[in-house]
């Protein structure tokens with residue numbers, strides 16, 4: 168299961184809100200939140216989830232990068248090409264995907280996360296893609312983050328193709344939100360989501376509000392809550408890289424009716440801390456799973 172994660176208030180300057188791949192189950196997520204909250208206070212991003220919460224912990228990375236290929240040219244052998252043709256002919260793999268996977272394989276993009284994200288972004292319809300930064304802290308889990316304000320993807324060295332794709336789906340979601348409603352609506356959605364999240368957290372027994380405010384969420388005075396939301400708005404606007412979002416918007420042009428519909432759905436999801444919040448995450452997750460399934464089909468030609 169994948170959960171959206173919000174960074175703690177203290178981390179907002181640099182991180183504000185991130186989404187991460189997290190394929191642990193509900194119990195694991197709850198436990199992870201609890202353990203992190205207890206052990207590390209609010210120094211690490213804590214999750215509020217839709218149906219659950221979780222910090223990004225264990226990712227089920229395929230870790231395809233370890234697949235050695237002798238360093239030479241990446242070219243499908245005749246036998247591999249025949250198997251690929253069979254997959255297409257049998258309907259197991261659409262030609263569109265087969266061509267794409269063959270291309271990223273033959274260009275060596277599979278072994279280079281920067282090249283790979285560019286190709287994946289193209290596949291999603293983008294000429295410009297977010298920067299990908301390797302973050303040693305993410306290594307253990309094979310997890311990744313899409314950092315909304317800065318528009319950057321942060322990954323561990325073991326990031327796999329599905330996780331990278333997942334984060335690019337988040338990037339695409341926020342591109343649509345930006346083009347449809349602008350940055351202020353994104354901030355407002357994130358602020359509402361954060362506040363709703365504190366309440367929702369109680370259901371999971373998380374001590375997030377306690378760690379952030381030194382008291383339970385429902386004990387906060389209106390002034391304290393106001394300060395929280397205005398500080399959050401401020402740090403969001405300070406860290407938001409509007410040039411990045413503008414550049415993407417200019418390259419994409421006007422929203423299609425479908426994109427607008429998506430953006431409306433995402434805005435609702437952003438504001439909600441209950442299960443509606445899952446819309447953003449579920450979409451990214453569903454698309455990741457689909458993508459991985461097709462990728463695994465492709466990889467079967469090497470067996």
Ligand SMILES: [Zn+2]
Nearest residue numbers: 186187188451
């Ligand atoms: Zn995600």
